[in-house]
Each structure stands twice: as C-alpha cells, then as structure tokens.
Amino acid sequence: MKKILFTFIILFSISISSQEKEVNEKIQYLINNNIISDDIVDSIFKKHRRHEKDLKLLINKSKESSYLYGQFYGHRSLGRINRDLSLFEKSISEYNKAVEITKQLKDTISELKVLNSIGSAYRRQDDIPNALNYHQEALDIALNIKNPSIDIKKSISISQNSMGNLYISLRQYELALNEFSNSIVVQKQLNNKLGLAINYQNIGNAKEELGDLDGAYENYLKSLNFNNALENSVGKIICAYSIANVLIKQKKYDKALKTVDTVLQRAIKQKDMYYLSNTYNTLGLAQVHLNKLNPAQKNLNKALQIASNYNVQNIVVRSNENLSLLYEKKKDFKKAHQYYKIAKEEDAKTYNNLNLLYVNELRSRYDKQRTKNQLKDLSKQNEIAKLQLEKNRNIFILIASLFVLLIVILYSIIRERSLRNEKKFLTLKQEALQSQMNPHFIFNALNSIKLYIINNEQKNAVYYLNKFAKLIRKILEASNVKEISLREELETMELYMSIENIRFNNEINYTFSVDENLKLDSIKIPPLVLQPFIENAIWHGLSSKKGIKKIALSVTKTEEDYILISIEDNGIGRKASAKIKAGKTTNRKSIGIGLTTERLRSFVRGLEKDFSLKYTDINGEKNNIEGTKVEIKIPLV
Template sequence: MATLVKNTLLFIVLLIIGSVRGQTKKIDSIKNELKLHSEMDTVRVNLLNDLAFSYFSSDLVKSLEYLDESDDLLHMIDFKKGKARNLYINGLIQSSESNNQKAIELFKKSLSLYEEGGDERAVSDCYAEIGLAYYNDFDYTKSIENYKKSVNIAKRIGQSKTAAINLKYIGFCYLDMGNYEKAQEYLNYAIDLNMEFDNKLELSSCFNNMGSTHLHKGNYPLALEYYNKSLSIYKTTKDTAGISSVLNNIGILYKNNKEYDKAIANYKESLKIREKNVHKKNKALTLNNIGVVYKQKQDYKNALVYLEDALKLSKSINDKDNIARCLINMGDVYLGINDNSVALQKFLEAKEINLDIGSQLGLCYSYLGLAKVYTNQEKYDEALLNVLKSKELSNSIGVIDYQRDAYSLLSIIYQNLGNYKKALESHQQFKILNDSIFNKKNIEKIAQLEYEYKYKQALDSASIRELKLTKTVLDTSQDLAKSRQNYLWAIIGILVLSIVSGSMIFLQKFNTIKVKNEHIVTEQKLLRSQMTPHFIFNSLSVLQGMILNGEEKKSITYLTKFSKLLRIVLENSRDKVVPLIQELDAIDNYMILQNLDADPPYEYNLLVDENIDINLFLIPPMLIQPFIENAIEHAFMADQEHREIEIHLTFEHNKLSCTITDNGLGIDTTSSKPNTKKKSLATTITKERLEILGKDFKVPGGITIEDRKKDDEQGTKVVLIVPYKIIENS
C-alpha cells in the first residue's frame, strides 16, 4: 500500500539520521581531500558529488551548493559519468521534496548518460527511482513499467536484493490499483527472494501488504495470519512505523468483521505512534479509518469530526488517494443523515479524483455511492447505470465486499423498476456472497488465530490460580486453628493482670486471619460461579438441539459466541480488576448468546455516559452479569412477549453507578413466589465481594434492588455502586 512505501522511506531516512556521527567523519574526510585537490578535473567532480550525496540526508541546502559547484565544473570538462551522478543526486533531492515531475526529468537525463557509459547497476537504480516518483505521483502504470525494467537489469547483473525490493514496490502498485491477484504474484516473488537473504525488514513489509491483499478479497483469516507475521518481525526490530501500519491494517480487518471496539483500539494505538513520528500521511489514514468505524456504528457526529480532520490533513500534503477515500466515507455519512445533495457532491468529487489517479478500488465505491444516492432520489435508471459499473469493477478486481453490496443494491433497484425476477436473482447472489464472507471457515479460523496465542495461557493461568486459592484457604485455615490453640494455652497460662491485653492481641490476630480467609473463599466462590454449571449445561443443550435439528449455520454462530464468552470469562478471572470495556464485551456476548435461542428475544440496551472512558476505568470482573442473569431467569412470565433489559452506566460525584432495569413482574411479585425465594448465589457472592472491594479500593460499593411500581412503571431496578480505579494517562 502507499502507506508502507512511505513508512519504508521514513525508516530509511531515520536510519540515515541515526548514523550522523559516522557521516560527519566521512564528510570531514572528503572535505580534506577536496582542499588538497585543487585541479579542476574529474577527481574534483567526484569529490563534490560525494559531498552533495553525504549532505543529502541532513542538509539539502549544502547538498545543492556542492551540486551547483560540481555542475559549474562539468561545463568546463567532458565527464558524462560525473554529470549523470550529479543529475541523479539532484533527482533524489527533488523526490524528497515531492517535486515528482522534476525528479523524473532529472532521473531520465541521468539514465540516458549512464546507458551511454554502460553502467547497468546505475541504470537499474535510475529506473527504480523513476518508478518511485511515478508511484508518489499516483501514475501506477508508468511506475510498474519502470520498476520492471529495474528488476530485469538487477537480476541480470546478480543484484537479487535490489530486485526483491523493486518486486515488492510493483506489488504495492497493483495493490493500490486494486489488482490483488497481480499484487500477490509480485509480493510472493519478493518474499521468496527476501527469505533467501533473511532480510527481516523487507519480509515484514511484504507480509503486511500481502495481508492487505487478502483483506480486500474478503479472506480475513489469511489476512490476519500475514499481519501477525509482519507485526512479530516489526516488534523484534523495534520498527515503530511498521508496527503502526500493521495495527492500522488489523483495525481495518476488525472493522470489516464488525468488531468495532477492537478496530478502534487498534486504530488509536496506531495513531499514538503516528503522532509521535509526525507523519502526516499515515496520521490522516488512521483518522479516516477511525471515522469509518464511527460511521458504521451510526455515530455520525464523531465520524464527521475524524473524517474532516483526515481530509484537511490529506489536502495539506496533496494525498489524492486519501482525499478520495475521505470524500467517499463522508458521502456515506451524509447518506446516513439523509442529506442526499451533499452526499452526491462528495461521491462525484471522489469519482473524478479516482479517475485521475487510476484507482479501480476507489472508482468501485464511488460508483456504488452514486448509485445509493440516486436510489434514495428515486432516479433508478441512473442508479442502475452506476451500480452496474461498480459491480463490473468489483468482479474484475475480486473485491467480495463491494460485489456483495452491489448485488444488495441491485435487488432494491430492480424491485423498484418492476423487474422482480432480476431483483430475486440479485438478492440470492447477495446472500451467497454475504455467507462467503462470514462463513464457517472464516469464523473458525479467526477464532483459532486469536486463541492460539492466548487461550492456552489463559486456561493454564486460571487453573494455577484455582490451585493457589485452594492451597491458600487450607493454609490459612490451619493457621487459624493453630492460632486459636496457641492463644488458648497462652490465656490459661497468663496471670489475671495480663488477660485483657492478651485477649486484645488474640482478637486482633484472629480477625485478620478470618478476614483474609473470607476474602479468599469469596474470591474462589466467585471464580467458580462466574459461569454457572446451570448456564453451561443449558447452553450445551441448546447447541445439541440445533445440531440435531440440522441448523448448521445457527449452531456455528452459537458455538462461536459461546466460546468467545468462555474465553472472556477465563481472561477476566485471572485479574482482580479488568478494563470496563472487557466487562461490557462479556455482557454483550452473554446477551447475544441468550437471544440466539430466546423466543421471543430480549430487547437489550447498553448505555454508557459520555464522561466515562471505558478504556480507562478498571472494575472487578463479573459484577454486572449475575443481575442480568437473574432478570432473564426470574423477571419475566413465560408468555410475556415484549421483554426489555437495559444497562445504564453513569459517573457522578466520583461514583460509578450501573443501573439494570427490566419490564418484568417486579421484585415484589417474584420474591413472593415459592421457587424464587432463595437468593441468587451469584448475587450473594457479589454483595460479599463488594463489601471487601469497597475497602480495598477506598471507594464506596453497594447494591440497591427495588420494584419499579413506585415510579408507576413495571419491573425491577437494580443499582450497583461499583468500586473502580482509573488508569492515569501517560
């Protein structure tokens, strides 16, 4: 991708800057030679060119000064090789300043002179630099043409490392053009060569972009596999620019897979790195991606804030590719708020830019966006024309996401045009493509890739913790017994005057051990009751029923959600506190799982006030879930059709409150029933735990449960005052 090329260039520049001391010595050495050599000949030209190249990475003004002096001397003598190198260095300077057309002109002049002199290595370097300049100017066809010439020469003269780098850049060009098959072909060539030389930096770059080709083709598991390979190498080499790029791409993957919280977490981690590196292009890309996630969450206000920032930044560096991308996403936002006129303007602007830079992927969505606007405006003929263009492009470049969206829109357009046969065919094709993106293999493979790094460690950790808790309970119980016996003998043997003081010491010691024992026992009971055997048995029974009934897709979805919930519980049980976002994720998965087999399903709402940063608040795990489970098990009559459960988190006066309401029978009614008089074990444990944690955290904790009839409403309201800690921003 364009991002990776910029990252690679940035990394090279940083390496150059890091070696300033060594270069200073080299510069001083060349300057001394220049002072000693006063003759106006080829030797002096070479020394001036060497000084210009040495200053290229640190002082462009001085570099140009030495080039001018070299050029003046070249007017006096005939030295084609010296002139070629002078032009080449000047081209590098213009390219670094984004003067791409001027750079191409200089490289071509240098190329011509090197060809006359028969210097094939220099000729190969010139073609590569011309290719890069065209790439930065978004002329991918000419970029590929020149890179291929460089590769052919490099292979012929045995410069395989150079060939590998240029093959990778050809892959980048095809990737940005949306030709993913060709991109994979050239990236595989580059990977094979780089493996021979164990070139880790180049391999990680290739793996990252190979992941992006699979991402665009809808193969998320394979994309994630390549991203993990790339991230592992970048972390080993401590290449922060590379780490940032991969995190951004993983964010895109999770966004496409509708795991929005994971997407935003990866994007923001990437953005932190990119802000430190002051790299405008990469920062703009990440801002755009965050805007897209908010757009898909239908938070259009935040979406526009991030997208407008991304657009402004992209315009400041004339990054046409990302300008078009921002305009397309803004068009989608305006579609979401039913402002069709502004949406149309954004998609038309994006289409013109994508036509200019030859981006097939960008054109694919520009046409799709226009079709959506015309459909909203009931201009179905124009909508049909544009969606067919989008479908044709998405078919040719193999982008399943856009193919699916095109068929979905075609179904609506044909229906409105009265062509019901084509409407049905389009809808059926949409279903096939949608199922192919979220199919069984994708779900299982993504889960496997996520779990293989974490699941075994989480399971082992939970088992070890269970054993430790059991051992600690036994030890403390023995200590307690010994303490009682020792103090009993002590009391008997102590004189009457020492009884009071001895008793006080005994009670203090006894209470300390007792509190410790209660704490550990309570924690152990919570650990074991976090997912009750009753719930697990019911879940497995439901799953068995689905399998026996031949509901394959439904059973796969149910199993995926169930395993994810178990994984979250295992991870959360290792820690005394977890981020609030993890607790909410567990609740969300629990409710999704419950609704998969509920008839009728529960209407479930989770509200979090804006002043709560769910990434910064730390709370004890599994506090909220038992009360939701109570509502599901006891709150509703079997024949009640409309069932609501709402969770609302607020933060006022330094108190974190969680209010859980339902529209069931109400606590006064359910508590009078014979089968509900027994208090929930999980609720009791939670109450005990809150008392202990409130003291530990030095923050009040408590539970209030009341019937909503006093507010002229139906159901039960539970208010938890949750002990918390806040992670301080570094």
C-alpha cells in the first residue's frame, strides 16, 4: 500500500512539473515572438486562461520582459474569472489594469471590449450610473471611428445591447426594445449566434416587463435554440429561469418548476453567483405557488444570502418579495410584512439612484443637442457668407455700369435686394443666437436640480425639473419663429427667473406687474428679447450684493402706439459692477445686449416708429446708487 501511495505521489509531482514546464515554454514563446494578436495568444494559452496561477505567472514574466500584450491578456482573463465568480471588485480592478495597457498598446478594439466588460460587471451589481458611463464611453469611441471593422461593429452592438439592459433597469422598456433592435441588426449581418442568443434573451426580458408574456416566451425559446446549438451552458441556465418566470406568471407552476429544476445543478457547477441566485430565486417561487413551502423557504433563503453577499441588488429585492409571499401562505403575517418592507426599502435605494441617473442622462442628451446646434449654426454661417458675396457682386455691377439711366435702374434693384439680404442676414444671426442659448446656464441648472436629488428633496427636484423642461421646450419653440406674444415672453422669463433663482437659494424676490388694460396675446415682440437684460440684472447687479435681492419687471402703455418694459434691480449699480469686472484676471466679452439691440432694430425696420433703450442708475436718500433700471420702449406692431 505504501509503495502504491509513493508511486502516486511521484507521478503526481512529475505531472505538475510537466505542466509548469509547458506553461513556461508557452509564455516564453509569446514573449520571444512579441505576439499581439488576440486570436493567436488565445489559441496558445486557451488551456490556461481559467487558471489564476498560470495567468499571474504570465503577467509577472511579461512585466519582466516589457511584453505589454501578455500583461493585457493576463489582467483581462483574471477580470473575466472574478466576474464569473461574482467577485466584482476584483474583476473591475483587473479590467481597469487591462484598459490602461490597451492605451499604451493603442489597441482600440481591445479597449472597447474591456470597457464593455467593466460596464457589464457594474450592471450585474445594479450600479446603473457606472455601468452607463462605461458602456456609453465604449459606444462613443466606436461611433467616432470611420469605416469600422467587423470587431468595431461587434463592439457597437454589444454597447447598444448593454444600453438596452440599462433602460430595462430604468423601466424604460420601449427604449430598451429600440436598442436591442439596433443591436440585433448588426448580429444578423455578422451571423453571430452568441450575439443573437443574447439579444433574443434581452428582448424577451423587455417584453416580459411590458406584460407581453407570449412575446417574451417566444424570444426566450429563440435564445435557447441558439444556446443549445452553441452548447453554451450559461446561456441555457439564463433561458431556463427566464422561461420558468414566464410560466409562473402564466400560472403553469408544475412546468415552471420542472424547467428551472433541470438547470440547478448546472448553475451550481458554473459557480457564477449572479446566475445561481437567479436560479434559486425562481425555483423557490415556483415551489411557493405549488405549496411546497419548506423547500421553497430553503431555496429563497439561499438566493437571498448569495445575492446579499455578492451585491446582486435585483435578486435581493425579488427574493424578499417572494419570502413575503411564502410567509403570507404560512399565515405568518408579521414576517410577511417584514420581508415586504425590506423589499420595498431595497427597491427604493436602487430607484433613487436611477432618478439621479435620469438627470445625468438629460444632461448628456443636451450635450448631444448642443453639438447638433453647432453644426446647424455652421451651416447658417456659410449661408451668411454666400449672401455677403452676393451683396459685393451687386456693388461691383453698380460701379461697373456705364450708362447713367442703367445705373439708376440697377441701383434701385440692388438697393431692394440688399435690404432683403440684410434682413435675412439678421434673421439668420437671430437663429444662430437662439441655437447657442447659454450652455453654462443649462449645465448649472442641471447641477442645481441634481443637488435636490442627492439631498433627497424629491418634491423640489420634480418641481424644478418640470419647470426646466418647460423652459427648454419654450426656447426650442421660440427658435423657429421671428416673433411671439408678450404673454409667451413673460411666461418664459418667469420660468427662466425661477431656474436661475435656485443658484441663489431662492433669495431673489422677483415680481412681474402688467397693465391690466393691455392685451398681451395681441402684442408681438422678438422671442427671448428680455432674457439678456434679466441675466445682466442678476449676474452684474445682484450676484455681488449682500442682503435682500429684488428684481421687478413691469409692462405699461405710455403712449398710444408704444409699450414700456421696465426691468429694475436693487443691485450694486453699473459703476461698482464695472470695477469688479475690471479687477478680474480674465474677462469674457458679452455680446448678448448687442445682438438683442440688433434684433430689435431688425424687428422695427419698416415701421414708422423706432424703439428706444435707456439705462438709469437708481439713487438712494444719501445720493448713493441703490440699483439699476432698464427701460425698453417698443412700438406696437
């Protein structure tokens, strides 16, 4: 017996020594040939990529020889191993090391793959903001590449698919379906069976959440067929518990139990805690509905324990809900209420984070819209240049004319055309101004609203977010017209004031008074013409003032054919403001008032009467300046 044991130990030692020698030889081959092809490295090291010890050896020897791709492959593979074991912090740490190496290698394709992998690791923890950031970063990089390769197209599809999953977490299921539809088009073009399996699974998930159980079941089956063809063990597990959940909702409890029970041992063997917690949770729920309460309790507690240990937040919520249902069936209503309360509290934590994400996403959408507006503005500037060239050509024709009579006729024609071009020039300039509505104001407003959310002031957040949305809508609507009613302008300015006032902790007391005899709907003025004056009153008059801050806007009819709009503040005055501005190291030249004056001039052109603009310092009892008044006198159209 001792001889046999001794022989076994010797054979085992020889086997280990042989394996170590094989690993060292492969690593040395990779280093010597400086191989940077992922397919070649993977084919050589495939046997060892699930062994942590071998990967660490690859990393260390690659560092000694400055072989970057070996370091990248090792860290990325360790990230995948830890992710599959639901050790997300370790996984993300390894993935981040891999990302840094891709930048040194200038390997964009590998960088995109790892960024999406990091996003997936965060998504499994229901850390939606971080997941969104990494998937969006990968998508932005890929979309900016001209003539994308097949690998880049795959990356775009993966990012779109992941964004769809994030929309499901945000409960925006129609948006999720749109992302999955975009992703699946690419996967079909590439005939990527694994990508198709994942997309059909996700489409089923979105349809299930929308209540389309038949549609969900159909897509889950499509996904299962692809996973069976690929012999994809993880895919089979996901499809099994997803199909079982649909069957439970269809009250086909026996079939659901049989479906999920067939993959339980496979899920245990896989050692992926994310999928294992899902499997136990679905199994336990089916058993609850079949009144198999003792095994159900055991399986649901396992699901809850795994989800809590590995931060699988959605299963923490669902397993608590299912335990509440179980104790309700046991007539233990006290425990049922306790688990139900925990489920709602855990769900609220996630959903509060998602509200914060929504504001960040709104900011991201605005940045994209601003870029679009800049491109539109560039197109308008080109058109302005063409108009200027046409004007110069007309002047040349005028000078070149030899006959006096012809000169007179040509002059009349050119003069009329010049006036039209000038008016069109001013209109385009107005549109350009509107398309560039102060991005700092939008950015600061969003940050202010975000603070309400962070401070859990939900009512204030919703109240000001609604006002902000109305203001943006009015600005966009105004950008398409040359004039609006005075009522619309005053409503827009009131929205603008309420948003700006957030940054002053609502310390500014602003009032709007209008002559009751005026018909505001019939009085027309250029859109957003009052905004620069109110902005000046706030930032040059009130921002540096201590104590009570006031702005008063009034509209009166001074003469038969004129209205007078007065904007009065109790700020520091123009002289003090100019001194502060002069003392700054950098001064940004403001063009808002100049452009507004030009727009007013264009507005009254052709009318018999002109507009006027007047600034007045408000003097106090001791002849000290106590504010500024701006009076804008506009003729009625």
